[in-house]
Amino acid sequence: MTDLLYSEVEEDLRASVRALFSDRAEPAALIARTETAEPYDLKLWRTLAADLGAAGLAVPEALGGHGASAREVAVVMEELGRSVAPVPYLGSAVLATSALLAADTSQAEVAETLGKLAAGTLIGALAVPLSAAPGAEFPSTVAAAADGTVSGRVRSVADASVAELIVVPAVGPDGPGLYTVDASAAGVTVAEAISLDLTRRIADVTLEKVAAKRVAGPSVAASALDTALVTAAGLLASEQLGIAEWALTETVRYLKERYQFGRQVGSFQSLKHRLANLYTDLINARATARYAADCLASGDDIAIAVAVAQARNSPIAVHAAEEAIQLHGGIGMTWEHPAHLYLKRAKSDEIAFGTPGRHRAALAPLIDLPA
């Protein structure tokens, strides 16, 4: 039966991750970091990925992971949304890891790489635009040559600027394949873009005859890539839940503190009703995110669960962040208040792995509501 609640183990995991982020990803420090040469906090990443074991949750124990499931990864994603911590969790632990898990894990190369990703000793990225949606055609912007090298360009790759290993979908002489390349290899250029989202950067990856190892051939490459995108889309719904939860919690706190017209601002009915609406959105976001995570874990009903979760949670997260800014008044518009970090994350997430409209369109044939 579908379990939409959180287990004790999941709550314990949440407590550890939340404690780490509240200790080491405090808003003022996050904002200051965005304008330094090190927008990502890789020390924090090592603690999260290696010490807490968060990078290997969905990786089987035999491959060096913790043998948990998407349900546990979803809890980490919630906390990631709540803190907008600048760590490459989505690119490495979700996208690159899911793609390799769906490839042939009996290959020594795949198993070894997964082991490192799970241990948090290697940071991965998947060379697709962050906007790539499940169900799209296999990308043809990178070509694989008969000599085993790959060449081409992929724009807007999440977390690529700190990746040490890049999983590249490329089309070879015999069809689609997934390849791994060393990010420091000759011919690899990673140009960081100026990202709307300050705490999850995108970069353009250019590959010129880069030595690559093929980890999935024509028979599995397309489905492995799609699995990675579906998994990421489903788990992103949990990040969006975390964003909405931060926005509601912080706005409620602020409206209790602030006085205008001789009253706590939070006592005005017009504002209370807006917050009650955010709460209603939040419980919807939680139910759809939990369902998507549970389906990804069990393998049932994935396509509908993920499309529903993305169609629902993307606008909820954006609206919650927008309301947080409006209800904080002038302070909400400032650089020093963290609300903008959440709006930027929410708006980027709305585009990531397919817009809400695209997910609704994908849903239509699945539920027999044709255009």
Next chain:
Amino acid sequence: MTTVDDLKRRVADLLAAYPPESTPRQDFLDARFDAGLAWIHFPEGLGGLSAPRSLQSVVDKELAAAGAPDNDKRRIGIGLGMAAPTILAFGTPEQHQRFLRPLWTEREVWCQLFSEPGAGSDLAALGTRAVRDGDDWVVTGQKVWTSGAHKSQWAILVTRTDPDVPKHRGMTYFLCDMTAPGVEVRPLRQITGEAEFNEVFLSEVRIPDAHRLGAVGEGWKVAQTTLMNERVAIGGTEFPRDGGMVGVVAETWRERPELRTSELHDRLLKLWVEGESLRLVSSRLRQQLAAGAPGPEGSAVKVAFSELNQAASGLEIELLGDEGLRYDDWTMRRPDGVNFLGREAGYRYLRAKGNSIEGGTSEILRNIIAERVLGLPSEPRIDKDVAWKDLPR
């Protein structure tokens, strides 16, 4: 601890002793109640087994599979969802024995005498008076929006027993015999054309003190239990994917390709997604209840359902185009209960307008969410410490 096997064995015993095909419906319901298989989370002797609520579906499925008759939850919804949990929580052992069995077996249908012309959202402002006279109370006043009063034998009733204290403190809760002298029920015709609601006039109705629920002056507290259960009953209702009001529009969409437009398509998909997410919220709410930790989501789910039903039924009329200009029947009728699916689109559209008013308006529910769930301060109030009799009205 009751187990699934234990329950299945009890169901098998019941079916063996009372074969559904040869047992009259009412006798079967009586036997089921006496076997503790009515509402298994109720105490033994009161239709239950003090078992986890989550296992009720085991019993229901086994009985349905055997073709056993069930009570009509729609007809006795107010009794099941509101009167029963309140009587269980506040009633005396005598009241438990007297009222719960006929309530569940459908021999006695219940209604709810709460709202008044001057006390709707502000329920604690109510003015129906109850005055002590020996072993009885004498009740006089007017109630309104009473669903099903015309087919009810009993009512849960809130009255004013002390006008000299602030409004929340001077109320007392009763179980009222709807056949008692002085109870008059008048149909109240609605925008749908039918009269599913009533006005109820109470003229010196005598209620024995034995039918008081909770202490004198504690009526507000007792009523809170009723209202909370009302919202859980609404929010925790189980319905399938693609069900409810959205399911109705979806079905029309599938059957009538000639009506489709791209604008309506995206709106329909949005509503379908909302319906599915509310289905999951309700499912989560039931899982929390089953785990023994009821969530505060009930009020929010009710607000969301109201909006969804209104949007879906409005979309249905637009989708129907010319046919949306017609109505099925304006005849004044007094139905047994609300049946959204038994009527046509116009009825659904008009009746859904009541969803955001009945059982607490969306505005009041948003206040409840803001204050009790989010902990925001209440608006400044002028009625808190003033005796009820001195309040402007």
